[in-house]
Amino acid sequence: MLSYNESRAPLKKNVxxxxxxxxxxxxxxxxxxxxxxxxxxxxxxxxITAMGSLEEVN
Structure with a gap:
């Protein structure tokens, strides 16, 4: 989940x-x-991007 969030965030990092x-x-x-x-x-x-479907992770 963290790597998914990191790849989707505009700054490409987790806070x-x-x-x-x-x-x-x-x-x-x-x-x-x-x-x-x-x-x-x-x-x-x-x-500003919103979370995508969790099915995309799998």
Missing amino acids: SISEVGNAASFLASDLASGITGEILYVDAGYN
Whole structure:
């Protein structure tokens, strides 16, 4: 499943736990004080492509 996701994501990689943590740290910091009501996707661009059928994996 991870290799399937990696091959389909626009950045051709899986997101690491530290990348998700970095985004959360940014949102909790003063640097993000002007950000409200936004969704921050940390998914290597996968949200713009949508997941294909799992049957394609087999």
